[in-house]
Amino acid sequence: MKDKFIFEESDDPLLFCDQYTLKADNNVTIQVRGSKICVTKWVKEEGSYHIGSFKTLEEAMTVALNLEKQVGMIEEIKTKEKKRLIELRSKYNDHP
Numbered sequence: 001m002k003d004k005f006i007f008e009e010s011d012d013p014l015l016f017c018d019q020y021t022l023k024a025d026n027n028v029t030i031q032v033r034g035s036k037i038c039v040t041k042w043v044k045e046e047g048s049y050h051i052g053s054f055k056t057l058e059e060a061m062t063v064a065l066n067l068e069k070q071v072g073m074i075e076e077i078k079t080k081e082k083k084r085l086i087e088l089r090s091k092y093n094d095h096p
Contacts, residue, residue, distance in 0.1 A: 030060045
């Protein structure tokens with residue numbers, strides 16, 4: 001499972017945490033904060049979005065990978081819906 005992530009060691013551990021970054025979406029990161037392992041997603045409009053805190057790295061990685069799948073499914077649904085709307089508009093624009 002670790003092969004789906006890139007480990008990034010902090011240059012300055014007093015300011016920044018080491019982290020794992022999801023290869024498929026570099027906006028999803030995993031960091032150790034205190035006694036918890038946190039999954040975070042960077043959302044441009046909102047900034048950092050905390051997904052959850054977990055006891056093990058494996059749990060955190062599983063959640064991050066599932067998040068990637070969910071985002072992919074949402075994008076697929078959006079694409080299908082856009083195509084359907086274009087087809088409907090075309091159909092109704094062709095008939096007076």
